[in-house]
Amino acid sequence: MSLVVITDSDLGEGVEEEVLEAAGHEVRRGAGRTAADVVDAAAGAEALIVQWAPITAEILAELPSLRFVSRLGIGVDMVDLDAATAHGVAVANTPEYCIDEVVAHTLAFVLAATRGIVQHDRALRAGGWAPIATYPGAARPSQRTVAVVGLGRIGARVATQLAALGFRVLGVDPFADAPDGAEPAALDDALATADIVTLHLPLTAATRHLLDGAAFARMRPGAALVNTCRGGLVDEAALLAALADGRLAGAYLDVFESEPLPATSPLRTADRVVLSAHAAWYSPAALAELPRSAAAQVVDFLAGRTVPSIVNPAYVTKAPDLEEGTWTTN
Numbered sequence: 059m060s061l062v063v064i065t066d067s068d069l070g071e072g073v074e075e076e077v078l079e080a081a082g083h084e085v086r087r088g089a090g091r092t093a094a095d096v097v098d099a100a101a102g103a104e105a106l107i108v109q110w111a112p113i114t115a116e117i118l119a120e121l122p123s124l125r126f127v128s129r130l131g132i133g134v135d136m137v138d139l140d141a142a143t144a145h146g147v148a149v150a151n152t153p154e155y156c157i158d159e160v161v162a163h164t165l166a167f168v169l170a171a172t173r174g175i176v177q178h179d180r181a182l183r184a185g186g187w188a189p190i191a192t193y194p195g196a197a198r199p200s201q202r203t204v205a206v207v208g209l210g211r212i213g214a215r216v217a218t219q220l221a222a223l224g225f226r227v228l229g230v231d232p233f234a235d236a237p238d239g240a241e242p243a244a245l246d247d248a249l250a251t252a253d254i255v256t257l258h259l260p261l262t263a264a265t266r267h268l269l270d271g272a273a274f275a276r277m278r279p280g281a282a283l284v285n286t287c288r289g290g291l292v293d294e295a296a297l298l299a300a301l302a303d304g305r306l307a308g309a310y311l312d313v314f315e316s317e318p319l320p321a322t323s324p325l326r327t328a329d330r331v332v333l334s335a336h337a338a339w340y341s342p343a344a345l346a347e348l349p350r351s352a353a354a355q356v357v358d359f360l361a362g363r364t365v366p367s368i369v370n371p372a373y374v375t376k377a378p379d380l381e382e383g384t385w386t387t388n
């Protein structure tokens with residue numbers, strides 16, 4: 059029996075307990091996302107299930123019995139992966155639970171940017187009736203170019219489905235081939251060419267503020283940004299400036315540098331901005347699958363079974379039945 063601690067989750071309680079207790083493990087829920095909260099709750103834990111709590115090098119140093127972190131979600135940007143590897147802690151995400159949902163949310167944003175759906179809705183509710191003036195930039199998909207940055211599970215499907223809808227698609231990913239229907243492109247060329255840019259790459263130290271003031275300056279005047287990925291990929295101050303000076307025609311955002319989006323954020327009132335509340339992942343089916351998958355892979359890891367979704371395979375296993383100094387490489 060191992061202790062498994064759920065550091066934080068706003069997805070409800072019970073599913074992880076059911077899965078983990080059925081396998082004979084003890085489950086404890088933490089009370090918050092600060093370092094002190096996590097260290098207090100996680101003392102003695104062999105595995106953590108983490109939603110948003112940052113798992114830093116300092117926290118990992120305080121948790122010598124920890125062997126596995128299971129992320130309730132796809133992005134692992136809240137975990138210091140290098141420190142986890144150095145501490146012999148495997149980190150896994152839940153890679154499959156919401157691919158269809160995020161792809162659909164992204165297509166909805168791209169189509170909304172192409173056809174002005176939200177602007178028309180707002181105009182009619184305000185008493186208007188102006189089929190052309192409400193959204194003069196409405197376009198024919200085959201006359202629009204979309205740059206898809208990041209061609210992994212989500213981006214590759216976004217690219218393929220946009221191509222099927224008739225868009226010209228540029229695929230940007232230094233580590234993956236462009237799927238059928240997408241033309242491979244370098245980021246700078248794609249920014250200079252695309253009418254719409256959509257982001258689907260991990261947030262890391264190397265990709266933080268990928269879209270900064272210089273990147274927005276390279277984009278076509280009148281282009282739109284779609285971000286269903288991570289807010290930290292975009293310098294929000296530079297985005298607001300690009301919207302204010304008219305270079306960007308629109309921003310369709312599900313994710314933000316600070317979440318929940320502060321009530322005072324200028325994005326909430328900016329013109330030509332369409333927002334959702336980090337909801338691209340959500341459907342009842344995805345919500346049901348996520349905690350079950352995150353807990354099931356804890357059970358597998360603790361039983362010594364292969365966990366395919368480990369994102370730092372170079373970690374060194376701390377197997378409990380081995381003496382220190384005889385750890386094995388996984």
Ligand SMILES: NC(=O)c1ccc[n+]([C@@H]2O[C@H](COP(=O)([O-])OP(=O)(O)OC[C@H]3O[C@@H](n4cnc5c(N)ncnc54)[C@H](O)[C@@H]3O)[C@@H](O)[C@H]2O)c1
Binds near residue numbers: 265287288
């Ligand atoms: N809004 C939501 O609800 C929601 C839900 C799920 C996932 N996400 C986000 O979506 C992201 C993508 O998910 P995924 O399942 O497609 O991930 P993935 O790991 O399958 O794909 C990421 C791709 O990005 C590429 N990449 C890495 N660095 C790059 C760079 N500098 N330029 C271009 N491409 C680069 C990788 O080669 C990979 O192909 C996640 O990291 C997560 O942050 C958001």
